[in-house]
Amino acid sequence: MALNKRERKNTELKVALAGNPNSGKTTMFNELTGSRQHVGNWPGVTVEKKTGRAFYQDYSLEVIDLPGTYSLGAYSEDEVVARDFLTAGDYDVVLNIINSANLDRNLYFTVQLLEMGVDLIAVLNMADEAEKKGIKIDKNKLSQLLGTPVVETVASRGRGIDNLLEQTVQNRDLSEASLKINYGSDIEDLISEVVEMLKQYDFSQQINQRWAAVKLIEHDPEAVKLLEREVGASKAKKIKSLIAERELKAEDDFDNVIIDKKYEFINKVIAESVQRPTADEEPENVSDKIDAVVTNKYLGIPIFMAVMWAIFKFTFTLGDPLIGYIETFFEIAGGWIGTQLLEIGVSPLISSFITDGIIGGVGSVLVFIPNIFLLFLAIGVLEDSGYMSRAAYVMDKVMSKLGLHGKSFIPMIVGFGCNVPGVMATRTLDSKRDRIISILINPLMSCSARLPVYVVFAGALFSSHASTVVFSLYLMGIVMAVIMAGIFNKILFKGERSHFVMELPPYRFPTLKGVIIHMWEKVGAFLKKAGTIIFSVVVLIWVLANLPLGVEYASAESFIGQFGQLVAPIFAPLGFGSWQAAASLVFGILAKEVVVGTLGVVYAAGEGGLRTALLANFTPLAAYSFLTMVLLYTPCIATLGAIKSETQSWKWTLITASYLFVLAWITAFVIYQGGMLLGIGV
Amino acid sequence: MPLAMLRQGETACIKEIVGGRTARGKLTDMGFVSGKTVKIHRSSGGPLIVGLGDNRIALGRGMAHKVIVDNKGCEN
Numbered sequence: 001m002a003l004n005k006r007e008r009k010n011t012e013l014k015v016a017l018a019g020n021p022n023s024g025k026t027t028m029f030n031e032l033t034g035s036r037q038h039v040g041n042w043p044g045v046t047v048e049k050k051t052g053r054a055f056y057q058d059y060s061l062e063v064i065d066l067p068g069t070y071s072l073g074a075y076s077e078d079e080v081v082a083r084d085f086l087t088a089g090d091y092d093v094v095l096n097i098i099n100s101a102n103l104d105r106n107l108y109f110t111v112q113l114l115e116m117g118v119d120l121i122a123v124l125n126m127a128d129e130a131e132k133k134g135i136k137i138d139k140n141k142l143s144q145l146l147g148t149p150v151v152e153t154v155a156s157r158g159r160g161i162d163n164l165l166e167q168t169v170q171n172r173d174l175s176e177a178s179l180k181i182n183y184g185s186d187i188e189d190l191i192s193e194v195v196e197m198l199k200q201y202d203f204s205q206q207i208n209q210r211w212a213a214v215k216l217i218e219h220d221p222e223a224v225k226l227l228e229r230e231v232g233a234s235k236a237k238k239i240k241s242l243i244a245e246r247e248l249k250a251e252d253d254f255d256n257v258i259i260d261k262k263y264e265f266i267n268k269v270i271a272e273s274v275q276r277p278t279a280d281e282e283p284e285n286v287s288d289k290i291d292a293v294v295t296n297k298y299l300g301i302p303i304f305m306a307v308m309w310a311i312f313k314f315t316f317t318l319g320d321p322l323i324g325y326i327e328t329f330f331e332i333a334g335g336w337i338g339t340q341l342l343e344i345g346v347s348p349l350i351s352s353f354i355t356d357g358i359i360g361g362v363g364s365v366l367v368f369i370p371n372i373f374l375l376f377l378a379i380g381v382l383e384d385s386g387y388m389s390r391a392a393y394v395m396d397k398v399m400s401k402l403g404l405h406g407k408s409f410i411p412m413i414v415g416f417g418c419n420v421p422g423v424m425a426t427r428t429l430d431s432k433r434d435r436i437i438s439i440l441i442n443p444l445m446s447c448s449a450r451l452p453v454y455v456v457f458a459g460a461l462f463s464s465h466a467s468t469v470v471f472s473l474y475l476m477g478i479v480m481a482v483i484m485a486g487i488f489n490k491i492l493f494k495g496e497r498s499h500f501v502m503e504l505p506p507y508r509f510p511t512l513k514g515v516i517i518h519m520w521e522k523v524g525a526f527l528k529k530a531g532t533i534i535f536s537v538v539v540l541i542w543v544l545a546n547l548p549l550g551v552e553y554a555s556a557e558s559f560i561g562q563f564g565q566l567v568a569p570i571f572a573p574l575g576f577g578s579w580q581a582a583a584s585l586v587f588g589i590l591a592k593e594v595v596v597g598t599l600g601v602v603y604a605a606g607e608g609g610l611r612t613a614l615l616a617n618f619t620p621l622a623a624y625s626f627l628t629m630v631l632l633y634t635p636c637i638a639t640l641g642a643i644k645s646e647t648q649s650w651k652w653t654l655i656t657a658s659y660l661f662v663l664a665w666i667t668a669f670v671i672y673q674g675g676m677l678l679g680i681g682v
Numbered sequence: 683m684p685l686a687m688l689r690q691g692e693t694a695c696i697k698e699i700v701g702g703r704t705a706r707g708k709l710t711d712m713g714f715v716s717g718k719t720v721k722i723h724r725s726s727g728g729p730l731i732v733g734l735g736d737n738r739i740a741l742g743r744g745m746a747h748k749v750i751v752d753n754k755g756c757e758n
């Protein structure tokens with residue numbers, strides 16, 4: 001359509017990837033641009049626009065990955081992102097990524113784009129899956145019927161990419177003609193009349209008038225809004241009442257007729273260009289067989305719990321010995337570097353900076369790389385398998401008691417990796433109320449940044465029960481989320497009842513490449529975080545531990561000690577009233593790993609590392625209470641930032657920050673005081 | 683009859699989609715349109731799992747009441 005097509009050099013192209021959710025857009029984006037954006041086998045992985053660059057021959061392509069959408073109707077925030085981008089028209093070509101094994105539904109969106117006059121290439125992706133099902137698509141015929149180029153690809157194996165690029169640059173100037181579907185004489189007459197009326201107005205010169213007319217006849221709210229904005233309410237009313245008048249006379253609502261005609265057109269296209277094996281009774285496929293067990297009424301939830309347990313065990317049990325090695329390495333390295341530095345006559349201050357500050361602080365966080373690595377490996381496999389939407393289906397039983405539905409569970413699972421994408425994933429929920437509740441409870445999902453804190457405490461104080469203790473924290477997070485969702489559901493605004501419709505994609509074998517990319521991305525992000533924010537905070541704390549000048553390092557008289565003492569009384573009733581614990585929690589709001597980093601710096605003076613220091617300063621009960629606090633209290637600033645930008649409201653951000661702190665305090669108080677009364681772990 | 687009334691394993695033909703604009707829009711976008719055959723893969727209290735061609739779609743009970751079907755199946 002090229003409304004605002006910017007002036008670009010002949011060799012510069014702006015290309016957008018659009019299509020149904022889970023059709024392989026991001027896989028294609030990564031393949032084209034060499035990026036490593038998040039891919040997963042469930043609908044709604046991508047929720048924001050991403051840009052990358054691809055080069056082909058002399059061409060430079062700006063490639064934009066969009067969230068998936070079933071139509072231009074846009075019922076949720078992520079779909080709005082895609083719709084707004086596509087209707088604004090600031091691109092040269094759309095690569096419409098289509099799931100070839102599911103042509104009719106995918107073409108519904110294609111047809112909408114073509115009607116709008118979008119220059120697009122129909123990309124028949126997942127050609128491998130279509131082939132396996134024996135679906136044969138006559139590309140030339142399809143191309144002719146749709147009036148647009150058709151290319152076949154398998155994005156996950158990089159098949160057909162060159163051809164796609166070739167077609168893209170060759171078709172950068174597609175004809176401006178748009179697809180016309182015959183809607184029957186009643187509607188066609190009305191379209192002509194509306195087009196005539198629209199022609200009077202300047203704004204209509206820049207849009208496809210027929211398309212605008214059809215949208216108005218469908219009562220599309222966006223189209224009506226546009227019209228009212230451009231021509232004023234009274235003139236818009238003339239067009240609206242003409243449509244209303246005709247519709248009254250017609251047998252059927254026009255929007256229904258238009259939808260039916262579109263599908264009729266698609267059916268005809270498919271009948272002429274697609275061959276399917278004619279099985280009388282479609283055989284049950286593997287996915288159905290798995291689903292028969294996994295979504296079973298009684299087995300569903302236990303299986304889900306077992307999956308969580310397995311992921312957890314994998315991360316924890318396999319990671320533990322590896323952590324041991326790295327820990328030993330840092331200890332030996334720290335000691336060796338310390339003596340070397342002294343020998344070459346470096347001042348004790350600098351030596352302390354390196355051994356206590358950097359190795360004690362950043363090192364104590366880096367130790368957990370194996371856990372992070374394994375956790376994201378497991379999450380990657382989970383996300384690629386197709387189980388995510390099954391988990392959402394199964395958990396609908398619980399979620400619906402809270403006034404939410406199963407789809408709200410997906411952001412929660414995402415939150416186990418990190419709450420920032422967890423909060424963003426709520427964009428796929430179409431009710432504002434569901435979205436707010438899901439955002440408010442997302443920080444209760446224990447993210448990977450909290451894992452190091454659990455592991456270091458559990459290792460020091462709960463040796464033989466370490467994994468049970470940590471798993472209990474994960475469960476506590478889920479239970480608290482459920483309780484809080486229930487409470488918010490009661491006290492918050494009564495919203496519209498939301499509609500639960502969710503695709504269950506076929507199970508796919510996780511691709512090694514996909515899983516490794518995902519894991520590398522996350523480990524890379526962790527390293528970057530360690531090198532930036534964690535490093536800076538740790539340095540700050542080391543400095544504060546050395547001031548005022550001449551103070552004993554990390555003593556109660558140092559600045560950090562004084563600051564900690566100021567805050568510590570708040571936590572005293574919870575069993576950890578030391579200034580070290582208080583300081584670590586306050587700085588932990590910058591990033592949760594910093595809790596460990598801070599403790600590493602301030603306890604670095606002691607022999608035998610952090611574990612020994614923790615053993616000396618915490619009882620098991622106090623440690624459990626402390627971990628409860630770390631699990632539940634105020635989320636890190638990155639998460640708060642995400643909440644602010646997603647809710648567009650300081651109110652919700654502050655509510656989240658404060659209710660979580662109160663919840664954490666009360667829970668830790670009950671645990672600690674209860675434990676004291678019963679004499680457990682004291 | 684509404685789709686929600688069918689039993690597990692039954693197939694039917696979609697006659698029409700009723701309900702508000704949003705609900706209808708979401709259903710037709712997902713391919714619930716008159717003349718298509720649906721199969722109930724699971725119906726056990728919670729949301730349904732229905733088969734629509736090769737698609738498997740989880741459908742809340744409320745939504746399933748908006749899909750009106752004929753359990754005699756589609757012609758031809």
Ligand SMILES: Nc1nc2c(ncn2[C@@H]2O[C@H](COP(=O)(O)OP(=O)(O)OP(=O)(O)O)[C@@H](O)[C@H]2O)c(=O)[nH]1
Nearest residue numbers: 022023024025026027040044045046068126154155
């Ligand atoms: N068999 C097969 N699988 C594919 C192909 N392309 C992508 N996939 C898989 O399909 C799933 C979805 O891929 P994504 O790239 O995340 O899909 P998307 O369109 O970006 O999805 P949303 O962001 O949710 O809209 C992943 O499991 C991919 O590995 C393909 O050509 N063949």
Ligand SMILES: [Mg+2]
Nearest residue numbers: 025026045046
């Ligand atoms: Mg994507």
